[in-house]
Amino acid sequence: MKLSRREFLKGAAASTALAAIGLPGVAAAAEAETKWVKGVCRYCGTGCGVLVGVQNGKAVSIKGDPNNHNQGLLCLKGAMLIPVIYTPDRILEPMIRRNGKGSELEKVSWDEALDFAAKRFRDTISEFGPNAVAYYGSGQALTEESYLANKIWKAGFKTNNVDGNPRLCMASAVGGYTTTFGKDEPMGTYYDIDNATCFFIIGSNTSEAHPVLFRRIARRKQFNPDVKIIVVDPRRTNTSRIADLHLHFKPGTDLALLNGMAHVIIKDELDDYRFHGRHCVFKDNDGSERTFEDYKAFLAEYTPERVQEITGISAENVVKVARLFAESPNTLSLWCMGINQRSYGVWANNLIHNLHLLTGHIGRLGASPLSLTGQPNACGGVRDTGSLSHLLPAGRVIANEKHRNEMEDFWGVPRGTIQPTIGHHAVALFGAMATGDVKAVFIHCTNPAHTLPNLNKYTPGLQKAFIVQTECFHDAETTKYADVLLPAAFWCETDGVYGCTERRYSLTEQAVQPSGNSRPVVNIMMDFAKRAGVDPKLIPFENAADIWDEWRTLSNGSPYNFYGMTRERLKKESGIRWPCPTEDHPGTVLRFVRGEDPLVPADHPEKVFFYGNPNGKANILFRPYMPPFEPADADYPFVLTTGRVIDHWHTATMTGQVPELRKAYPGAFVEVNPEDAARMDIRNGDQVVLETRRDKMTFPAKVTDTCMPGLVFCPFFDKKKLVNRLFHDAVDNISKEPEYKICATKVYKQV
Amino acid sequence: MITISLTKKNMLLGACGLFILAVVGIGLFFLYLNFAFPVKHATGTHLAVPDQYTDCVTCHTKVSAQVTQDWREAKHGVTLVKCVVCHGEPDGKGSIPFMATPDPKLICSRCHDPAVVRMEAKYGNSADCYSCHAYHQNPVHSNAYETRVPTTQTTLDQPGQGF
Amino acid sequence: MSTTPRQIRITLLGVGILLVAGIVATAAFFSFSSTTSFCTSCHEMNVHKEELAQSPHAKDYDESAIDCADCHLPRGLGPRYLSVKTYLGVKDVFVHFTESPDSIDRRHSQPVARRFVDDASCQACHDDLYKDAKKEKDISEIGKLAHDNYNGKDGKSYRLCVDCHTNMAHLPSFDRRLDINQEFAAKLVAAEQLVAAEEQGGAQ
Structure with a gap:
């Protein structure tokens, strides 16, 4: 007997169905009268629309809102939001x-x-x-x-x-937008994801922190495999699964990479002079106005070779990534806490904006610097x-x-x-x-x-x-x-x-x-x-x-x-x-663009008008490379970084109430690269001590090649292990945002 | 004193007897074989494991490698829609009931409601989405995103990767 | 026509001798036909032989080669052994003469093969379920939990060794993509490339 694959799967489905329990009851519950009430997901900054199913005055189920930007899709956290309402840990009395x-x-x-x-x-x-x-x-x-x-x-x-x-999370992005464009908030939207031909994802684990957006990026890649995805992150996260190019670099050196990319773009004449000549002004770090020639001189030291020396990314890849960024018809940059939670976070933001302004990848569908937010x-x-x-x-x-x-x-x-x-x-x-x-x-x-x-x-x-x-x-x-x-x-x-x-x-x-x-x-x-x-x-x-x-x-x-x-x-x-000035206005997709943004006069002579700045122009700022506040050194040879896991959100006060999510990651762990682990004889599950200048803590090890050698990662959701005790509190000078992402640490096996 | 006359009739009887014996013997043989080596084993209770191992994939990569791999390579795996979202918790205490085969009306429609409505308009009300959509491996799109090569490569930079 | 007691005795004796000879011959044949060299004398078994050679089960803990029968036939000479031996033997002969090596679908032969791998065969070497075959290293924590379950703690799973431990000695191409088989697959591919290179070298 030859079974087709489909029949085979069907058979498998039938046999596994025998093990299912409680199905009739479920079907009956689904048929009862359910009122669907519109809302927004409580978790991340993606802001997915949801519909809450209410029966007899009690929320019983949740589904995605098909009319919102998420088109009905939810991530695993959102799909399990209902139990959080009725958890016994709720505070019900003053x-x-x-x-x-x-x-x-x-x-x-x-x-x-x-x-x-x-x-x-x-x-x-x-x-x-x-x-x-x-x-x-x-x-x-x-x-x-x-x-x-x-x-x-x-x-x-x-x-x-x-x-x-x-x-603690967005201040540097605010600083970035206001110093470059005069006013806060991005000019792009999620529509850009469907139209971009090149994604430049830096300092963001979109896959785990913004799963529904990641799915939209993945779908773009799936429908058009020619779309290039560049992920720049010292950790090789799940986001890199769909990447054409993953670059990992010494943590905290990305300012050099971004300046290096600008160097290559100008050297190869890939910049859009018509755009930055008309819509931008060049400004030195002290705010004084400069020229394009000054900018070239400022970038002169960031040759690909020098960038390789600082970041560890090969000169060849620096050139490659710069060319991809500039030559692609529509480039969309996405970044999150890897750029924001830094002692030079605002500068890093400015440097990303610089690249977009230089190449004119702005003000079109699919071309935009879009900062992702962490909170709803x-x-x-x-x-x-x-x-x-x-x-x-x-x-x-x-x-x-x-x-x-x-x-x-x-x-x-x-x-x-x-x-x-x-x-x-x-x-x-x-x-x-x-x-x-x-x-x-x-x-x-x-x-x-x-x-x-x-x-x-x-x-x-x-x-x-x-x-x-x-x-x-x-x-x-x-x-x-x-x-x-x-x-x-x-x-x-x-x-x-x-x-x-x-x-x-x-x-x-x-x-x-x-x-x-x-x-x-x-x-x-x-x-x-x-x-x-x-x-x-x-x-x-x-x-x-x-x-x-x-x-x-x-x-x-x-x-x-x-x-x-x-x-x-x-x-x-x-x-x-927004902008949405009147009740019959449909809302704005392309901000700062004539004909799209109601705040740009319809008879404005320029297509793009950065009205946030008094002169109507965006700033290209000269931000030199600066090292992180506490780089690894001889005494504390590893770099410690922190972030999210997909199952938990922030401090897990909500996700910790959901049995599935709590069990998926019941506690914090430390990711160690296999190379480092082999050197220190660390195996999966071994207790590993992280010791920084502030404190020391013990975590079970997870040996994986997600982190590059010399880097360890620890999620921050676990209230039994307050990872933040290990981090220093140096803040960005402009935004006052602390540098959560980089601190020096010792790593050793507990004896 | 036994005498067996080798008449035609007797030989026929003997042959019949032998045939019946053979059939019964072969029957018994298969009966025994099926008893001693059952084709399917009764599914037992789910492993009662302490909290730290309930990330299903850790075990199921080993005990149901095919299903896990299909999931990992298909859209749901790439976008990290994990087992519990559709199947619930094995102990039944999760936010949805435990189902080895999730009910489309209850589970799939939470995210794919527009698609479910569209499909129903096209093909009528079908209880079984799975006859067309193989649930873990999406046969059309499996591997659509996959460019990452499993690696333990640990050099700082990886020239030649991608593209 | 009628038979005399003498004739009966001779007949019985003859039958007896034949029976003994038959048993001896059968035993000899069973034994001979269970050797790895006999199994792999058929062309369609070559692929299995090559896979076994690259697998973690090529050799046992004291470095002697593991035969086909060690896993694929039950231990001892009881009814389990006889029935499986008979069934698989007849089936193999039938398949050998009715199908060509290329038409054999391993997706279908895989469950058949797994059905007759006895737990006792595995445990002949792996008698301590909480240690590796050499009894040097402990198995993983998850492995211990799973084996607790196998032994009936916390509710029995009713699964056989091979229900969880798949692709222990053979790796059909469709299973090579599985993450857990990556190491095995890499060795196989390397071996195949070596063979291909040699063939090419021979041709030149």
Whole structure:
């Protein structure tokens, strides 16, 4: 008997079906009445649309939203989001520590908890001034929450101590976009992925950190195998599986590579003079204007041979990658934390923009520098609303008096209310808590006791300061330090807007009632602020929709204009990209392009108009190569880096609630290259010690060629192994973002 | 004193007897063979393993190499849609019920709802997606992305790789 | 016509002698036909022979060659052995005369071969399931768990050795792509290239 392959598989299916259990029950459940409520995935910055299936007031299932950019697809985390809502680890009652740190958390009423927190804030402000309180927010908070907090703290409490975890992940990208283009946020969208002919992926493990985007890149490659994919990463991750060229280099030397590529592009005359001659100005590191000839002279030292010396990438490959980048019809750059979390992160961002401006790979479908975000609402919620210590909403900065006055007028507070000095940035904020300068902090939706760099230095601050926390899950690291723990409604239990990487705002509608005694955070914040002495006229809102309307009105006329995105429209449509000034505007795909971007006048003489800068031109900046803060040396010969695994998201407070995900990676491990492992006689599963100048920790070894020799990798999700204790806290000078990706370490087998 | 007359009738009887004996013998032979060496083994309980080994692939690379490899090379493997997303947890305590053959209506449609609707419009309501779509190995697209050569090469740079 | 007691006795004796001779001949034939040299005397078995030579099961722990029968026939001379020997013998002869080496589909012969590899044959060498055949190194942690399961701890799996340990001595081309077979496949390819090179050299 000859079986065709198909019949063979069918037979196999039938026989395995015998082992299946519970199928009839499942089928019956699927047939029951399910209401599908639209939303956005709670996890990463990809911002996939989801539909939450609700039965009898309970969320039971999830599927991808076919009308959103993800076309119905979900990654494994998103597909298992439902159990997170109903986990036993949810915080369902307000809790306080009546007798200070170390005492037991005690369940109390909402009134008592809010009064307890508000009194402490009031007392602190009257005794030590407004700068003794702070807000530490999150790129996972809803846009309405971040906007509200920004307003309450900057105009209500009158302090600029408003920062958040986007400082730890996106600040360098913000710095990159603003220094080059004048205004933040990318000009490209995910459409570019479908049109690019060359992908330049640097410092991003897209496959594990943004799986649905990776699938879109893979599909592009599959439909058109001529599309070239270049992955530049010291780790050979799953992203490299679809790569035509994977380059690994000595960690932290990519600035030299990027300058080297510019060198080759100019030397081979692959630059687009028509583009950079018209739309760009060359600027030296000190901001003074230079010429193209000066730029050539600046690049002269970055010959491929010199780059090989610095990075370890062969001169031949430097030339190859530069030519691929420049000669391809449409090149799309994607990068993430490998570029941002660096002590010269802004510079690295600038250098990528330089390449695009030099070659004119910008302002067309498929050609764009597109920075990927890590959190679902870092772009929309924090960058756009300006909820950082140096920003004000819609691209305004605190340092600019005109901007401050505009905001004061809009918010209806007297001129001079907003302090002219910028507040503490994230790392400095926790430093100020340790020194006692900041005495009371409101932490929302993030886990700094797990994620701050050089943790040992900053935990005393958490011990000292009074901490009010709105959170969904207990037993995260930070809740151990919280004095007041307020139960927040989780994800689809409330409604709000998320803004993802591609300037797309999507609304998550309320699907189910908040669990237990939890409340939407906007209501908690307003209640808290009123009790803490903030003028109730400043926060005349009923719910998130009211806040959205105010923020929408504020955006009108700004470069972030999304006035056309009414709540009703967001309910109907699965996400809209700004600029979107009117209700009938479909949203913008190509920013800064005449005819596409409504903010570029229709009769503008140039096709591309970088209106973020006053002169309408983008900057090509001279950023020399600088080594990382702590390169490997004789005493600490290895480089330690950290990042995500696909199964877990951030500190695993959510993914840790899902049995499948928890089991897939129950704990942290250290990846060691087989060559290094052989030298140190390390085998899979052996306990390996990582010792840095800060601390030392033991991890089970995973011997794999993912890491190049001399590099070890440790994921940061595990709360039992706080990897961040090992890292140093040096920050980028411009963006104040810490360098999580590179530190020197010793590696040895535990005896 | 036995006498056997070798008549035609007796010989015929003997032959018949021998034939029956042979058939019964061969029958018994196969019966025994099937008993001693069953073609299919009853599937037993799933390995009850401690938490750190429940990343299915670790074991299934060895015990069901074909299926695992098909997965790894096909789209779901490249994009890291792992076993548990469609099959659930073997102990049934996962976020979906454990199914060796996932129910398309419940599982596939979570991501491929538009495709399921499109296919139903074309071919009618079919309970079995698998008669056309081999579930691990997508026969058309398997290996479509694969350019990575398994390597333990550890030089800093790899000239000649790719392209 | 009728038979006398004398005739019966002679007949019985004759039958007895024939039977003994038959048994002896059969035993001799069984024994002879179970040798590796006999198995590989047929052209279609060459490929299996070459694969075995490159496999981890080419030699046992004290470096003596492993024969086909060591794995493919049950141990001892009991009914298990006799039945498998008879069945496979008849089948092999039948296939030998009805099919050409090229028409044999190894996808179909693989499950047949696996069906008759007895656990006892494996455990003749691998008697300690928690150590390698030389009893020097412990097996992996996952291996220990799996063998616990095989031994009936935590619920029995009812699987045979070969249900998990596939491609131990042979590697058809369609299994070469499997990750776990990479080492074996590499050796095979190297050996094939060597043969091809020699043939080319001979031709010149």
